Amino acid sequence: MNIDLLLYIVLFSQIMFLSYYYPRRMLMRIYTIFKNYPPSEFPKLYPESIDKYKNSAKRYQVMNHLIMVLGFGLIVWFYITPRTGGWDQVIIFWYFMIQFLPNIGIELWSMKYHKAMRLLNQGAQKEAVLIPRRLNDFVSKEFLGTVFVIYVIFVGFIAYVDQFDYPWFGGYLNVLIISGVYLFFGSIIYRAMYGKVKNPHQSYEDRKIDIQTLIRQLFSIAIAVTFYAMLQISLKAFGLEAFKAITISIYFHVIGFLSMQWPRLDFINFDVYKDKPALTK
Secondary structure, three states: OOHHHHHHHHHHHHHHHHHHHHHHHHHHHHHHHHHHOOOOOOHHHOOOOHHHHHHHHHHHHHHHHHHHHHHHHHHHHHHHOOOOOOOHHHHHHHHHHHHHHHHHHHHHHHHHHHHHHHHHOOOOOOOHHHOOOOHHHOOOHHHHHHHHHHHHHHHHHHHHHHOOOOOOOOOOHHHHHHHHHHHHHHHHHHHHHHOOOOOOOOOHHHHHHHHHHHHHHHHHHHHHHHHHHHHHHHHHHOOOHHHHHHHHHHHHHHHHHHHOOOOOHHHOOHHHHOOOOOOOO
16 A cells, blocks of 8 residues: 555544544533533532533533644645655644643642532542552552563663664663653652542542553553553664654554543533532442
């Protein structure tokens, strides 16, 4: 199959997956909460007007639709414009950054939402002291071991490639970069485990599930980043750089899939958001 055609197919898939399917799943989750847990029965779930939250959801949808259109335009531009392919990977990377913007907006909205909830419920009981303090209380030792082994394999891979003295190879700088990614993810996990409770109403079990989900996502992404780094170095070493744009798009598919692993709504205790919440789990 022609490499350009394969690139168009993979990029089209990236557009549909990250700017249509992913937001659609997110919005289905949001609107299910609006429908099944209305402010009349769950007032503590809505520190502000539900209409404001519905408008935010609509803006999120519109942003993703516009980014979809931009992506289709990008495919057309790739098709009609003479290119060497040297910048394809960079262009796809920045398009992914644009695709990610609505989700950054969701994160910022979430921070503001929880801040409003805390301000309205400053006397709510804090449960931080009840959360287990060990990492293996949230993730299995086998998974932790897998992450460590893959990191060791990466260091060995860099040591092996370094002996060939490729002029383009960054050597152990690659280890430093990947180590930085691991440390950054570790700081996020540490903050989740020991930091301030974001939601003053959330039950102990629900918070534990949230932390477990976050840790599994970040560890899985760390594994994906490590394998992707090894793949990119291998493509360069074997002269297969024409596939770099395709592989980075597939990598973004993986990142999007891992980011979608949200806790099921029917596993969440919404009774805590009633006027007189039931006992938490």
